[in-house]
Amino acid sequence: MHRIPVGTNILEVNEQIAEENRQLFRARGVFVVNVMSAPGAGKTSVLEETIKRIRSRYRLGVIEGDLMTTLDKDRIDALGVPAYQITTGTVCHLDANMVHNALHGFGIDGLDLLFIENVGNLVCPAEFDLGEDLKVMVFSTVEGAEKPKKYPVMFHEAEAVLLNKIDLIPYSGVSLDELQNNVLDVSPEAEIFPMSCRTGEGIDDWVNWLMRRMEKATLRVSYSRMAGALSE
């Protein structure tokens, strides 16, 4: 439990606990991915497709954040991957403390990769660091090409932006080019992956990038540990 002095800024407190989480994740050698999106963009579907492609290679775990129900956890359970449900009640995002508390009930020892699926919300989750290594955003192309301009924060925070449901593009009147340009306007460094969880198009590109990104981070941690050991 964390005692929080009255009057402390809520985001500062969150940052402090996020840093503790990060140390814990590093010490355990777990790479942590925070998956964010508006409701219904396809976070759980992206996780399902990703898990199917990498579960033979890595030891995986998932923390699910929802207001209510364990529907998403049940979908992950069905893939044989350990999952833990956080229900937030009326709180519209996960925070570092919720994740910290989840780790008391959910063992991450031995995991290579932990996904944290945030509450579906295009605004608040982007402001709360959970101690993750990588922030990923899923966006449903059907939601409209102008959304990066209207909700810039999450697009800006995410290292990778997954543009899901491209199979619906021909029926939706949304321009994928315009959408990609708007993402890059808000976040010029973003890695963009157009994809469809229904047809499977584009998923492999994302998964290959994720594996490279993870292995680079793991190498960096191993190297800094080795350097630390040598300097002792």
Place this chain on the structure above:
Amino acid sequence: MHRIPVGTNILEVNEQIAEENRQLFRARGVFVVNVMSAPGAGKTSVLEETIKRIRSRYRLGVIEGDLMTTLDKDRIDALGVPAYQITTGTVCHLDANMVHNALHGFGIDGLDLLFIENVGNLVCPAEFDLGEDLKVMVFSTVEGAEKPKKYPVMFHEAEAVLLNKIDLIPYSGVSLDELQNNVLDVSPEAEIFPMSCRTGEGIDDWVNWLMRRMEKATLRVSYSRMAGALSE
């Protein structure tokens, strides 16, 4: 400006200002509709289609809530309807005080019907009364049939639930029946209107219901005024 004593519950303060707004709206004879949804469900498109069908009959106004940009206001302006933009910065919902302040800059005298388009968010807007007469929710069917179970509050709060984008149903794998049943599980009294702003299907049913709902409320207000005058 409202002075808020330290320690007061934020929702209680909101309720108090909402009540002031409500009195003001009643006194001016304006019927007020709070339109809520997740990002990209089609709130502005619903307003455009609704406005086109009723603008010759009623004097209309729109208050737009967005984190940033005046894109939605520009779309309403293009229809020749007066619109006012509230930009909330990082705040993920409108509250009664924002609407109260907007009324200093946006005249509602002479309006019959004021739409307030909330910030795109499936969680927080539902908790903040703005002083409106009617809460309406737009939901994109493509977001998935299970969403009423996962985000019950807004479905429960809304008197009418507009199930938009039904033209995409055949391509999305979502069952409209299942979705409707899930809405009714959470909110048995909800008026449900399946519709498509792209094809126009179902819009008239919603607009006819809205006009009846509005006229019933206006009659009630006139009657209570008349009764008040008689008893004086």
